Amino acid sequence: MKAFSMKRLVIFLAAIAILAAPLVLTSAMAAGKAMKFGLSLSTLNNPFFVTVKDGAEKEAKLLKVDLIVTDAQNRLDKQISDIEDMIQKKVDALLINPTDSAGIATVVKKANKAGIPVFAIDRGIDVSTGAKVIAQIASDNVFGGRLQARFLAKALGGKGNVVELEGIPGASAAIDRKAGFEDELKKVAPGIKILSSQEAGFDQAKGLQVMQNIMQANPGKIDAVVAANDSMALGAIQAIQQAKAKRPNGGRIIVVGFDSIDQALEQIRKGTMDATIAQQPALMGQLGVGSGRLNTISPLLYSKLKNAQSFPVPVKTVTAGDL
Amino acid sequence: MPNHWRTWALDYGLYVVFALLLLILSQMSPYFFTVSNLLNIGSQVAMIAVVAIGMTMVILMGEIDLSVGSVAALAGAITAGLIHALPSEWPMGLWLAFSITTGMLIGIVAGLVNGLFVVWGGIPSFIVTLGALSIGRGLVLLYTGGRPIFGFGDAFGKISWGHLGPVPLPIVIMLSLYLLAWLFLCKTQLGRYIYAIGANKEAVELAGVNYRRIKIGIFALAGAFSGLAGIMLTARLDSAQPTAAVGWELDVIAAVVLGGASLYGGRGTVAKTLVGAFILQLISNGLNLLEVQAYWQQIAKGSIILAALLVERILRGRR
Incomplete structure (x- = not known):
């Protein structure tokens, strides 16, 4: 050589x-004997999921659990291999925030076969596929939609015209929020009419554009806008301000969002937005790790959780009075 | 069909389709053909249309640029970050100008790098700009930490919300850039070389023209357009989103191709690109006004593009 x-x-x-x-x-x-959990997140490019991770890590430290965190970058194929690796590492529990509710089922079934308990975080895992999940730990989006309707009913005094901006077609959060909102609105304020209901992809630029178009088609008729997330609500606010649009009674158009992001809170403080719904991502992460640990702490509670199949994480309305 | 009809259809068909679309939409919705709605459409399309100028030139040379959305987002985010970092000793106006110029420079540098990799690296532009798309988005996420940068004050917002007389500034910016681009492509020698590079690179080289340098320059110019559009978007939203401008490349390429440009280079005009961009925007505006369900909107858009290209192909193929 x-x-x-x-x-x-x-x-x-x-x-x-x-x-x-x-x-x-x-x-x-x-090699130390501590319990080992795997947390597979759909993405870490979004502050919401970063907060889920922070909550989970905090709880893991408290409960002396080793937590492995992976970021699927919103790609199902990456998430499946991430989880396969975790199964190989013989984790004691899997906390999965799926990129796709149905697509994740195959690898969940693998975990089932390996005897690893699986918990769904934020988004559901489709159990109709035969995949077994101990519990779905997610924001109660349907209830959040109901809260939007209740706020609106009060703000409009039970009557008026509302525009609804929907999220990405097919996304469970979009479907649940819309369902909760529309159902509750019928119940508490049948006098409020949904003037127009259109999709704006959870996106601010699209929310702005769609709102501009809707205002063209309904000049001077709109009393309120309800958006399935804050980004679209922010876009709607810009459209309203630029067109200097007013309610039929001359007042400011009511805007209600969802998610409680910083930018929306600032608008609420300024008085240009009225309400948003706050999720609790950190609590979601904490509850995930806590539930995974539950079977060794309290088998009784664990079996109750298993029977319930779901753990709705509470959401709450945020208005100027809360800030 | 006589040959001169075919030629006429190829040259003016797009404008006929555009006029028909205007006519149909104004019949179907009473809100469509109003000044405020038309100005809305103009402001909505401005950013995609500005990017499409650069894309037209790149496609004329037989290349492609997939990185436009990422570059726009990067320029927007960096401009946004700079505006927030206003040093107390600078006057606001000057600092805004500096921030915007820096954002544009970021676009130019990104385009320059694309061009260098394509020309000196000898890598196909599809691959180079695909890489740049990914790197650019990564840099945006890194720079913003995945969180939007927002709140810049009214002065900056003027770029997208200001008016010149009754006309919104984005429309003014868009139309003046189109006029300049048209003059550049049709009335200058350099502009004619761009067509020639796409049609027959070897001939251009034999004529003693350094086509490599032109190519790099056009990529840089395209980057500048993306950067400007990104800054316009940031001003429009009063916020630089980490996911801003995702998927722009598809809208922009669709506009250029709908405008009749050939992906093999050498054929296409900016005027038709502008009409292509407007047609796409009209479709989504019209479908919104008509309350068409979201799923159908996507299907309609794709079908219209395919149908238009098929008709063009048939007309051209038989000539």
Whole structure:
């Protein structure tokens, strides 16, 4: 062997050693007997899920659980391999925030076969596929929609015309929020008419554009806008302000959002937006880890949770009075 | 069909379709053909249309740029971040100008890098700009931390909400850029070279023209257009979203192709690109006004593009 290639070989081996070191170290650390949970998130490019992760990590520290967190970057294929790896690592519980409710089923069934309890976080896992889930831990989006309707009924005094901006077609949050809102509105304020109901993809730019178009078709008739998330509500506010649109009675058009993002809270403080619905992502993460640990702490509560199949995380209305 | 009809249909068919669409929509909705709605449509389409100028030039050279959305988002985010970092000793107006210029420069640099990889790296532009799409979006997420940057005050918002007389500024910006681009492509030698590069690169080289330098320059110019559109979007939303402008490349390419440009290069005009962009916007505005369900809107858009191209193909193929 020439000296040149010897040198290359040495560098190559050194590189492998450097790469392998953390692996050896972490596996040595994992040899300790602590429980090990896997948290597979659909994305970490979104502050909401970062907060879920923070909550989960906090609870894991409290309960002395090792938590492995993976980021699927919104890709189902990546999430499936992430979870397969976790099954290989023999985690004691899997907390999954699926990128796709149905698509995730195959790998959940694998976890079922390996005897690992699975919990769904924020988005549901489709159990009609035969996949077994201990509990679905998610915001009560239907209830959030109801809260929007109740707020609106009070704000409009039971009558008026409302525009509804819907989320991404087919997304469970979009479907549930709309269902809760429309059902409750019928009950508490049958005098409020839904003037127009259109999709704006949970997106501010689209919310602005769709609202502009709706206002063209309904000049001077709109009393309120209810959006399935805050981004679309923010877009609607811009459309209203730029067109200087008013309610038929001359007042400011009521705007209700969902998610309680910072930008929306600022608008509520300024008095240009009226209400939003707050989810509790950190609580969701905490409850996920807590539920996973429950079977060793309280088998009784664990079996109750298992029977209930779902753990609705409360949501609440936020208005100027709360800020 | 006589040949001169075919030629006429190819040259003016798009304008006929545009006029028909206007006519149909104004018959179907009483709210469509109003000044305020038309100005709305103009402001809504402005950003996609501005990006489409650069895209037309890139496609004329037989290349493609998939990174436009990411570059727009990056320029918008960096401009937004700079505006927030206003140093106390700077006057607001000057700092705004500096922030916007820097945002545009980011676009130019991104385009320059694309161009260099395509020309000197010898990698197909589809691949280079696909990589840039991913890197650009990653940089946006990194820079914003996945959270929107918002609240810039009224002065900056003027870019997208101001008026020149009765006409919204985005429309003014869009139309003046289209006029300049048309003059550039049709009335300058450099503009003619862009067509020639797409039609026959070797001939251009034999004529002693350094087509490589032109190509790099056009990629940089396209980057500048993306950057400007990103800044316009940020001003429009008063917010730089980490997911801003996702998918713009598809809308923009659709507009250019609907405008009759050939993806193989050498054929296309900015005027028709503008009409293509307007047709797409009219469709979504019209479907909104008519309360058409979201699922159908997507299907309608795709079908119209395919039908238009099929008709063009048939007309052209038989000539």
